[in-house]
Amino acid sequence: MRAPRCDTQSGLNKGSWSKEEDLKLITYISKYGIWNWGKMPPYAGLSRSGKSCRLRWMNYLKPNLRRGNFTDEEEKLILHYHSLFGNKWSAIAKNLSGRTDNEVKNYWHTHLKKRKMIQGDEANKKEHVKIKTSHKDNESSLDQCFSSISNDETTSSSMFETSFTPGHVVEHEIYYTINSPGTIEDMESFWQQFSSSTHYHELELENFWQEAFFDQESIGYDMHDNKLL
DNA sequence: AATCGTGTCAACCGCCGATCA
DNA sequence: CTGATCGGCGGTTGACACGAT
Incomplete structure (x- = not known):
């Protein structure tokens, strides 16, 4: 902040x-x-x-923003659309009801990017993701x-x-x-x-x-x- | 208890395309 | 056509929280 x-x-x-x-x-x-x-x-x-x-x-x-933790379903959607669109955060966000491009971007950089890299190295490794609720x-x-x-x-x-x-x-x-x-x-x-x-x-x-x-x-x-x- | 290191995410910055006069 | 203005976008920053030492 x-x-x-x-x-x-x-x-x-x-x-x-x-x-x-x-x-x-x-x-x-x-x-x-x-x-x-x-x-x-x-x-x-x-x-x-x-x-x-x-x-x-x-x-x-x-008013129509959804706040709080990303669900597993949303996470899958982000990964899916990122593979299609790349870093087009607004395009990805449009496919996630109530999420903003900034939120998707932040979530990608703080959670998914790291995870994707880890998965790339160790395909079968499971990564526990901690999601903060600072809002x-x-x-x-x-x-x-x-x-x-x-x-x-x-x-x-x-x-x-x-x-x-x-x-x-x-x-x-x-x-x-x-x-x-x-x-x-x-x-x-x-x-x-x-x-x-x-x-x-x-x-x-x-x-x-x-x-x-x-x-x-x-x-x-x-x-x-x-x-x- | 104090300090340090790291993660998170709200907000800023600069650029670009659309629109309009 | 051109320049100004505006909204939108993606990259980046930095304050704060929190865990580790």
Whole structure:
């Protein structure tokens, strides 16, 4: 886990994502969808690059991700598709429901690559693979966050109506292609709801959204139409 | 208890292709 | 056609956890 740090040149945060950052991204996307990774971080109140947000969403926060240990069946599939595709991790991941290319790649490098080499040397040797469950703590804390949001009707959206539960595969397709970042009023209401529906107030971030959303020049605010650009 | 070595995996980086003006 | 922008991909890094000594 990388320690959170701030890049002095760009002023953007780097490293590990905090719980509150996760919440902001989840809540923003649930309300406004994904319209432009490069432009949306300030609207979501995040001091992160668009790439960082996209990566975090795709690899960790997206609702239909399966987390935890790889099953024997998944392991066989990875080996099978790797023999077909090589290091095309995204192609392999597409054949594994709820798994990301990053996860498949990591699993390959930490477990299967080594095993394959050993098997190559000693064809009949059986290798015991220990699989760590280091996501446990994060999952439980995020579970709390998700439940606190999804239990609040004012913030529920199509996303949360579809069993938005980390650690489980959701059957429904989630729509996140809404095209507008909303108005200032929307955002005020949104963050007030966000604040009251989570443990946000305990995080000493009360002033955060004000700093983030009332710097109108930096975020692009059309005074004439009263809309965020 | 302290130190060291190794494994794990979230996140970063740089590149590339698609799209659009 | 060209250049800018954006999303996506694969390789790599490095902080942290944990076992060994």
